[in-house]
Amino acid sequence: xxxxxxxxxxxxxxxxxxxxxxxxxxxxxxxxxxxxxxxxxxxxxxxxxxxxxxxxxxxxxxxxxxxxxxxxxxxxxxxxxxxxxxxxxxxxxxxxxxxxxxxxxxxxxxxxxxxxxxxxxxxxxxxxxxxx
Numbered sequence: 001x002x003x004x005x006x007x008x009x010x011x012x013x014x015x016x017x018x019x020x021x022x023x024x025x026x027x028x029x030x031x032x033x034x035x036x037x038x039x040x041x042x043x044x045x046x047x048x049x050x051x052x053x054x055x056x057x058x059x060x061x062x063x064x065x066x067x068x069x070x071x072x073x074x075x076x077x078x079x080x081x082x083x084x085x086x087x088x089x090x091x092x093x094x095x096x097x098x099x100x101x102x103x104x105x106x107x108x109x110x111x112x113x114x115x116x117x118x119x120x121x122x123x124x125x126x127x128x129x130x131x132x
Contacts, residue, residue: 018099018100044059060107062078082106
């Protein structure tokens, strides 16, 4: 059995209210609760855009975690490019400055696009299916 390692936050490493700052302060990606009640962790990724004016773009990858049983990834959502730069590092740094509140808004918008505008959480659906 593997145990987690507690690392105290290093508040001198950045602003924990931003995507990149949170990762720097806590030495792990931020975790958010989606409007569907599921847990998501987020990561900043980048790729070439094919656009000479903005050669690299960065986007958020939200990993959805299982709600019961063994902790495992169940799916993912990803944004379009939301930051750009002359290099992958520049684009990722620009996206890292995004406030976590904006990352939450983007996650919730992706969930709505996937599931529709329902506000029912997974546990409400289970309750209805069980006849409760």
